[in-house]
Amino acid sequence: MAKSWCIFFIFWPTLALAVCWMAPAWGWWFPGDAASTLGARIDDLFYLILIIVSVVFVGTHVGLAYVLWRGSSFNEPKALFTHGSHNLEVIWTIVPSGILLFIALYQMDVWADYRVQSAFPPEAVRAPVAEVTARQFEWRIRYPAPGKTLQLTPQPDDLYTVNDLHIPVGRPVMIQLRSDDVQHSFFVPMLRVKQDAVPGLVIPIWFDSVRSDTYELLCAELCGWGHYKMKARVVAQSDANFKSYLAELHREQFDDGVPSAATESSEAAETASKSE
Amino acid sequence: MSVAHPALADHSHEAHGHHDPGFVRKYIFSTDHKVIGIQFLATPLLMLMVGGALALGVRWQLAFPWQAMPILGSGLFAAEGGQISPETYTMLFTMHASVMIFLVIIPVLAGAFGNFLIPLMIGADDMAFPTLNMLSYWFMWPAIFFFGASFATAGGPNAGPAAGWTSYPVLSAIPDAAPGSGPAQTLWLFGLTFVGVSSMMGSVNYMTTIINMRAPGMTLFRMPMTIWGMFITAILQAFALPVLTAAGFMQLFDRVRLFGMGIHTCFFVPAGLIVNNADPTVGGGHPLLWQHQFWFYSHSAVSIMLLPVMGMVSDMLTTMCRKPLFGYKPMVYSLAAIAGLGFIVWGHHMFTSGMNPALGMTFMISTMMIALPSAVKVFNWIGTIWGGKVQFNTVMLNCVAFISMFIVGGLSGIFMAAVPVDIYFHDTYFIVAHFHYVLFGATLFGVFGGIQYWFPKMFGRMMSETLGKIHFFLSFAGFNCTFFPMHLLGIAGMPRRYADPYLHPYLEHLLPMNQFMTISAIVMGFAQFLLLINFFGSIFWGKKASRNPWNANGLEWVAPSPPPHGNFESVPVVHRGPYEYSSPLVDDRDYLMQTDVLPLKGAEA
Numbered sequence: 001m002a003k004s005w006c007i008f009f010i011f012w013p014t015l016a017l018a019v020c021w022m023a024p025a026w027g028w029w030f031p032g033d034a035a036s037t038l039g040a041r042i043d044d045l046f047y048l049i050l051i052i053v054s055v056v057f058v059g060t061h062v063g064l065a066y067v068l069w070r071g072s073s074f075n076e077p078k079a080l081f082t083h084g085s086h087n088l089e090v091i092w093t094i095v096p097s098g099i100l101l102f103i104a105l106y107q108m109d110v111w112a113d114y115r116v117q118s119a120f121p122p123e124a125v126r127a128p129v130a131e132v133t134a135r136q137f138e139w140r141i142r143y144p145a146p147g148k149t150l151q152l153t154p155q156p157d158d159l160y161t162v163n164d165l166h167i168p169v170g171r172p173v174m175i176q177l178r179s180d181d182v183q184h185s186f187f188v189p190m191l192r193v194k195q196d197a198v199p200g201l202v203i204p205i206w207f208d209s210v211r212s213d214t215y216e217l218l219c220a221e222l223c224g225w226g227h228y229k230m231k232a233r234v235v236a237q238s239d240a241n242f243k244s245y246l247a248e249l250h251r252e253q254f255d256d257g258v259p260s261a262a263t264e265s266s267e268a269a270e271t272a273s274k275s276e
Numbered sequence: 277m278s279v280a281h282p283a284l285a286d287h288s289h290e291a292h293g294h295h296d297p298g299f300v301r302k303y304i305f306s307t308d309h310k311v312i313g314i315q316f317l318a319t320p321l322l323m324l325m326v327g328g329a330l331a332l333g334v335r336w337q338l339a340f341p342w343q344a345m346p347i348l349g350s351g352l353f354a355a356e357g358g359q360i361s362p363e364t365y366t367m368l369f370t371m372h373a374s375v376m377i378f379l380v381i382i383p384v385l386a387g388a389f390g391n392f393l394i395p396l397m398i399g400a401d402d403m404a405f406p407t408l409n410m411l412s413y414w415f416m417w418p419a420i421f422f423f424g425a426s427f428a429t430a431g432g433p434n435a436g437p438a439a440g441w442t443s444y445p446v447l448s449a450i451p452d453a454a455p456g457s458g459p460a461q462t463l464w465l466f467g468l469t470f471v472g473v474s475s476m477m478g479s480v481n482y483m484t485t486i487i488n489m490r491a492p493g494m495t496l497f498r499m500p501m502t503i504w505g506m507f508i509t510a511i512l513q514a515f516a517l518p519v520l521t522a523a524g525f526m527q528l529f530d531r532v533r534l535f536g537m538g539i540h541t542c543f544f545v546p547a548g549l550i551v552n553n554a555d556p557t558v559g560g561g562h563p564l565l566w567q568h569q570f571w572f573y574s575h576s577a578v579s580i581m582l583l584p585v586m587g588m589v590s591d592m593l594t595t596m597c598r599k600p601l602f603g604y605k606p607m608v609y610s611l612a613a614i615a616g617l618g619f620i621v622w623g624h625h626m627f628t629s630g631m632n633p634a635l636g637m638t639f640m641i642s643t644m645m646i647a648l649p650s651a652v653k654v655f656n657w658i659g660t661i662w663g664g665k666v667q668f669n670t671v672m673l674n675c676v677a678f679i680s681m682f683i684v685g686g687l688s689g690i691f692m693a694a695v696p697v698d699i700y701f702h703d704t705y706f707i708v709a710h711f712h713y714v715l716f717g718a719t720l721f722g723v724f725g726g727i728q729y730w731f732p733k734m735f736g737r738m739m740s741e742t743l744g745k746i747h748f749f750l751s752f753a754g755f756n757c758t759f760f761p762m763h764l765l766g767i768a769g770m771p772r773r774y775a776d777p778y779l780h781p782y783l784e785h786l787l788p789m790n791q792f793m794t795i796s797a798i799v800m801g802f803a804q805f806l807l808l809i810n811f812f813g814s815i816f817w818g819k820k821a822s823r824n825p826w827n828a829n830g831l832e833w834v835a836p837s838p839p840p841h842g843n844f845e846s847v848p849v850v851h852r853g854p855y856e857y858s859s860p861l862v863d864d865r866d867y868l869m870q871t872d873v874l875p876l877k878g879a880e881a
Contacts (some may be wrong), residue, residue, distance in 0.1 A: 027768075082663070182540070
């Protein structure tokens with residue numbers, strides 16, 4: 001009976017390892033390779049920790065299984081009389097602390113690049129692409145008018161969309177994240193980006209997309225009964241497509257079909273060319 | 277209060293013996309630590325079933341979204357035809373966590389085992405403040421009442437609390453923010469306050485008792501690990517809890533109206549928010565303040581929910597392996613280190629919250645460092661089993677499960693401690709997997725073992741081994757099948773607290789896996805009835821237990837089973853530490869009790 005319990009305690013960790021080994025093949029893994037440069041670095045860190053953790057998991061469980069197995073077939077009248085070992089304590093304090101410190105220090109760079117504002121890519125900071133405002137239960141996006149830069153306060157010629165964020169591909173972009181009501185969290189799994197939107201704060205975040213694609217944007221902080229349905233998308237597209245997208249938005253939101261003095265010359269020209 | 281001086285202690289026993297307190301004072305409003313401990317054990321066991329039923333509601337929705345829930349559904353969600361609405365879903369997980377944390381795990385460890393074991397293990401005849409002790413139990417009931425009442429407001433426009441057990445403002449602070457942020461949230465905060473008062477009374481009592489009332493010879497470093505765990509937990513609670521209580525009152529003031537006037541402070545609410553078309557907030561506060569205060573307590577609460585059980589497992593493990601504890605002092609120091617570091621790691625719950633990123637780095641280092649004492653403990657437990665004469669009974673099986681599950685929970689914590697990786701994992705099911713491995717996998721299995729181990733002392737009868745083993749088998753298998761796949765859900769990017777994750781195409785393929793997990797959870801849930809049957813059945817029909825059925829060393833095994841009022845026939849005198857198993861000093865048996873005087877005269881078991 002004792003032996004079968006040993007096997008029981010060997011079976012479960014083995015099953016866990018097997019499932020993890022098969023998980024990527026069965027689709028129980030990341031939704032896809034990270035589509036951002038920082039995301040790729042985050043994935044690398046994840047795999048590094050995964051390797052270290054797996055070694056420790058196997059090591060401790062082999063140890064546990066070994067001592068249990070030995071204990072189950074112990075035939076002498078008395079167990080080993082020992083109160084511990086100073087040397088072992090020193091070893092198993094120093095070695096893990098070294099490994100843990102290494103993991104912690106090794107992570108610093110990525111975190112600094114992601115969040116410390118002085119490390120943000122200058123080109124992204126110069127021209128934030130949009131302001132994203134979360135509210136129950138949608139994402140409101142405010143772009144500056146073509147050719148202008150985003151101001152912290154809304155401008156009369158700003159462009160608005162809901163649940164549809166477009167960004168240029170292949171270069172770092174920055175957004176200003178706000179919340180109108182409660183806390184939300186801006187989560188794009190494929191880009192490995194997550195940042196809470198905190199009422200009363202404007203939080204700049206930057207990311208990039210290495211390929212033209214459409215990603216899911218969702219809320220990762222409980223924000224009420226409709227938390228699960230704050231579904232939106234992030235569209236990464238080429239500079240040219242992004243520009244024409246903004247121009248199209250501008251046309252939709254400002255062009256009433258009558259050329260006016262306020263209309264910018266470039267746009268007047270566009271409208272003219274279209275009507276020809 | 278009694279004193280450790282033998283003559284005085286004996287005198288007080290006689291004084292107690294003269295009057296019969298009557299049924300109510302003896303079994304209901306009792307000041308006897310053993311009765312209070314048993315009350316504190318039975319109540320959380322029943323609450324465990326309530327919390328479990330709520331969890332099954334959550335699991336049902338994740339596996340079979342928007343389908344009427346069988347059995348429970350027709351009663352609980354009758355308004356929606358047995359189907360769980362998204363509002364109800366938020367309330368279910370809020371109450372599941374609140375019940376499990378505040379009404380099950382915290383009271384079952386400090387309340388039940390702390391109360392029952394502290395005086396017995398240190399050789400005292402009762403707690404330092406017996407009346408305070410009684411009040412600490414009875415203050416649980418207002419908490420249960422308020423939590424229950426907050427949930428019972430469901431159905432109307434103001435339903436149960438829905439802001440999660442973390443209760444983040446602004447969602448929780450403004451009544452218009454969520455269906456449950458009305459009166460239900462206020463009641464929930466009252467409940468929280470009463471739990472806090474109850475824990476605080478316990479904590480003061482435990483500290484005083486352990487410092488002042490140890491039997492002669494029971495030096496600090498002869499105390500069993502259980503007592504160390506309880507002692508450090510009590511200190512931790514005394515320092516961390518006031519912060520949560522203060523924060524709770526601040527949130528209450530942000531919300532409530534008194535005498536027709538709004539207090540409406542703005543501790544947590546900034547200006548100019550228009551929540552759900554209500555009037556704009558006047559503001560001036562900051563939502564992150566709550567998160568700092570809340571996690572300052574609630575991370576320490578993780579230690580409160582873990583340290584006592586670490587101690588208990590150390591005690592059970594040595595008995596079941598017939599071996600001294602491997603590295604007693606390192607075990608004590610690492611307990612203290614977990615508690616100490618536990619005060620400076622709260623920020624790891626807030627890596628993505630928008631706090632200063634430099635804080636993220638410091639909290640990452642301190643969080644990584646807390647893994648160190650945890651690792652030391654694991655190695656020492658394995659060292660304790662090594663070379664032992666292992667008895668594979670229910671107690672031992674639960675202890676091994678504790679170690680194994682604690683390893684998994686500890687290792688998955690490293691992913692989250694690493695800030696960049698946490699960007700992705702924060703608020704996904706990876707987190708859910710992690711804390712269930714720690715709080716259920718480790719703590720609850722430890723508690724299952726503890727119940728089986730100290731049951732003979734509580735009731736003078738043994739619990740059934742067969743039922744215990746079946747319960748263990750089903751719980752362990754069910755637990756792992758339910759919670760291990762959650763790691764994979766997290767890696768796949770499934771967020772927590774989603775009523776319907778499958779709305780998002782990249783999560784659709786996870787439905788079958790969630791169904792498997794739910795079925796496992798149902799099996800595990802029903803397995804808990806075996807525990808209840810075993811527990812309540814063994815009180816009446818269990819095999820009679822001797823004083824020391826496990827041949828253990830601790831002082832509690834010197835007293836009769838169950839110990840009478842006043843516990844010991846005479847004040848025990850302690851000669852050695854609690855872990856002298858298989859000592860070469862004695863030939864005919866493999867244990868040496870703390871009170872044994874060498875050479876043994878006609879060894880009596």
